[in-house]
Amino acid sequence: MKTEPGTFSWEDLQKCKKKTTHWEGVRNYQARNFMMHEMKIGDGILFYHSVVKPTAIMGIARVSKNAYPDFFAFDPDSNYYDPKSSFDNPRWFMVDITFERSFRSPLTLDEIKTIPELKEMNLLKKGNRLSIQPVSQKEWNKIQKLRP
DNA sequence: GCCAACGTTGGC
DNA sequence: GCCAACGTTGGC
Secondary structure (H helix, E strand, C coil): CEECCCCCCHHHHHHCHHHEEECCCCCCHHHHHHHHHCCCCCCEEEEEECCCCCCEEEEEEEEEEEEEECHHHHCCCCCCCCCCCCCCCCCCEEEEEEEEEEEEEEEEHHHHHCCHHHCCCHHHCCCCCCCCCCCCHHHHHHHHHHCC
16 A cells, blocks of 8 residues: 555554554545455555655555445545545445554665566556555565565 | 656546 | 546656
8 A cells, every 4th residue: 555654654554543544535446446345354555655755665554444435535624525425325435454563674666676576566567556556475475574 | 847657527 | 438638646
């Protein structure tokens, strides 16, 4: 899961009550569908800081609640308000995520690029803009070895 | 700050 | 259903 640390950072997550937050504001259908259909309680998450250098995976979080309606879409005062999403027919969904552990040092995009096993990661693909991306088992295992 | 990539919108 | 215009993302 990608986030701009200026909006919501790895440190912010650790300051949350129970180190848990709802992942509101996803307004892309592919990312939404992935949350709705693929992400389940207990699944591992690589938490990635985009835009602000050094861009890097900061650590591991877990899905702690399956997808449910993103209620920020119902709030006219929210930046994430979407009048086309209603309580009865919600268009946008979110999951809850919980902090698990920080990497000793962030796994930077530059480092990821040097690792042959991670060459196929969605993160490295040109034009990739999706804020939530699947990670293969192989990639996951390799990253655990790099940052035990 | 630039710009490629790409998703969304809306007129037709 | 097409596609031009527009907005956003995000690495560089």
